[in-house]
Amino acid sequence: MSNFKDGGIVIVGGGPAGLSAAITAAQLGAPVTLIDDNPRLGGQLIKQTHKFFGSKSHYCGIRGIDIATLLEQQLYATPAKVILNTTVIGHFKPNILGLANQHTFTKLSYQRLIIATGASENTTLFENNDLPGIYGAGAVQTLMNVFGIRPGKNVLMVGSGNIGLIVSYQLLQAGINVVAVIEALPKIGGYHVHAAKLARLGIPILTSHTIKAALGKEYVTGAVICRVDKNFKPIKGTEKRLKVDTICLAVGLSPLVEILSQIGCQMVFIPQLGGQVAWHNENMETTVSGVYVAGDASGVEEPSTAKLEPSIAGAHAAARLTGKVTESQNIITQAKLELAAIRQGPFGEKAAKGKEKMMQTVR
Amino acid sequence: MRYNMLKRTSKRNAPTRITDHPILQFNRGRELTFFFEGKAMKGYEGETIAAALVANGVKVFRYSEKHKRARGFFCAVGKCSSCLMVVDGKPNTMVCMEPLRQGVRVERQRGRGKI
Numbered sequence: 001m002s003n004f005k006d007g008g009i010v011i012v013g014g015g016p017a018g019l020s021a022a023i024t025a026a027q028l029g030a031p032v033t034l035i036d037d038n039p040r041l042g043g044q045l046i047k048q049t050h051k052f053f054g055s056k057s058h059y060c061g062i063r064g065i066d067i068a069t070l071l072e073q074q075l076y077a078t079p080a081k082v083i084l085n086t087t088v089i090g091h092f093k094p095n096i097l098g099l100a101n102q103h104t105f106t107k108l109s110y111q112r113l114i115i116a117t118g119a120s121e122n123t124t125l126f127e128n129n130d131l132p133g134i135y136g137a138g139a140v141q142t143l144m145n146v147f148g149i150r151p152g153k154n155v156l157m158v159g160s161g162n163i164g165l166i167v168s169y170q171l172l173q174a175g176i177n178v179v180a181v182i183e184a185l186p187k188i189g190g191y192h193v194h195a196a197k198l199a200r201l202g203i204p205i206l207t208s209h210t211i212k213a214a215l216g217k218e219y220v221t222g223a224v225i226c227r228v229d230k231n232f233k234p235i236k237g238t239e240k241r242l243k244v245d246t247i248c249l250a251v252g253l254s255p256l257v258e259i260l261s262q263i264g265c266q267m268v269f270i271p272q273l274g275g276q277v278a279w280h281n282e283n284m285e286t287t288v289s290g291v292y293v294a295g296d297a298s299g300v301e302e303p304s305t306a307k308l309e310p311s312i313a314g315a316h317a318a319a320r321l322t323g324k325v326t327e328s329q330n331i332i333t334q335a336k337l338e339l340a341a342i343r344q345g346p347f348g349e350k351a352a353k354g355k356e357k358m359m360q361t362v363r
Numbered sequence: 364m365r366y367n368m369l370k371r372t373s374k375r376n377a378p379t380r381i382t383d384h385p386i387l388q389f390n391r392g393r394e395l396t397f398f399f400e401g402k403a404m405k406g407y408e409g410e411t412i413a414a415a416l417v418a419n420g421v422k423v424f425r426y427s428e429k430h431k432r433a434r435g436f437f438c439a440v441g442k443c444s445s446c447l448m449v450v451d452g453k454p455n456t457m458v459c460m461e462p463l464r465q466g467v468r469v470e471r472q473r474g475r476g477k478i
Binding site: 037039049063065087120121130131132133134135136138139142143144145146147148149150151173174175217218219256 | 378379381418441442443462
C-alpha cells in the first residue's frame, strides 16, 4: 500500500506563514516537507516592494521582497525538504495528500499537516466585471513588480484598504497613471501614511463612491463610477465616466480553505476573518487532530502577525514528533505574548474580534 | 498644468516593459520567440506565458463557452481559471503559471477546448 513517501510535518504553502511554520519545526529537529505551487518560495512577498510596519522582530522596515529572501535562506539552512511547482490537489483518508505538477501525480503521507494556503482576492459586482483589463490588485503587482510589465496606462483602483493604497503607489512608481482610487465607505480604509503619499501626488481618493460598470466590448476602455448613500445604494445622477484601460480590484481577500474543508475540519463563517475559516484552537490545531492552519488561511489579518501564529503551529506540531516539549513550549509562550500585544493595537482589533468570535463557536 | 501635460504625453508613449524603476531592477533572461495565434512574438526566459502576452499587448486570452465573453488575465496565481488557453495543442492550460518556452504555440481557447 505504501508505495509513497512520508513527509513528516507537511506544510502546504510557501508564503510567509508556511515558511515561518517550516523554519520553526525544522529548527526543533522535526522532519519537514514544504510544498508550494510556484517556482520559488515567498508567496505574495515576492511582489511586495513596500516596507513592512510593526516591531523590529517582525521585519519592520524591510521590503517584502527582501523578507522572502531572508525566510528562504533560513529554511534552506535547515534539512527541510522543499517541493516546488507542485499543487496539493486533494486529501485521502487517513493522512495522504495528492500532489500534482505539470507532468505527474504523486502521493505523500504526513504525520502532522499545516495548511498555509493563504487567501485569494475577492471580486465585486458591477456590469461587465468579467472584461479583460480588470485585474486583482495582486495580479497587477505580479505583472509590474515580478515581471516588470505595465498592465495598462490609466488605472482605476477600486478599494482604499492598505492593498489598494499601496498598489496605487506602486503603479505610480512603475510609471502608470492612477486616475482615481474609489472607496464605498465614507472614509479611507488603509493607513493614513499610505493615503498621504497618494494625496501628495494629486491622486484623487473618492470615498462614498462605487463602480457601476466597466465599458468596452472586448476589453476595458472606460469605467462608470457613482456616489453611494449611507446604505451603499448608488445615487442617481452622480455617474461619472472615466477613461481607463485597466480596473484594479482591491476589495478584500478570502481564506483558501478547500483542503481543510475536504479533510473534514469544522468550518465556521467569521466575517472579520474574511469568511469561511477552519475552526482552530490557540495552538492553531483544527478540529481534526494533527491538522493545523496558519497565516491568511486561518483568517485574513495584518501582516505583522504573519510569523507568530505559524510559529505556534510549527512548534506545537514539532513538539509531539520530536519530544522537545520544553523548547517548543517556550516558543509557543513567547509567540502568544507577542500576538496578544499586537492584537491590542488599533489594527489588530478586527482580527482579535474575529478570533474571539471563533472561540465562542461551539466546535 | 504644463508639468501635467508633459507627464501625460510621456505616459502615452510609455512602453509596456519597465526599464527604470525607483526600487526594482529587472534582470530579464534570454530572449525567446513564441507564437500567439500564429504570430511571432518576443518574451523572456523566466516569465510566464501570460506575462509575455500582456507585454505584447494581448488582452483577450479566451472566450467563455456559453456567452462567448472575452476573458483575460485576472489573478496571476493559478486560482481563477480566467487565463485558460491552448498551449502546444493542449487546452485548459493556465498560462499565468506556465513558463514561457522557445517556440511555444499559444492559442485563444474557445469554450472548453477539446482534449
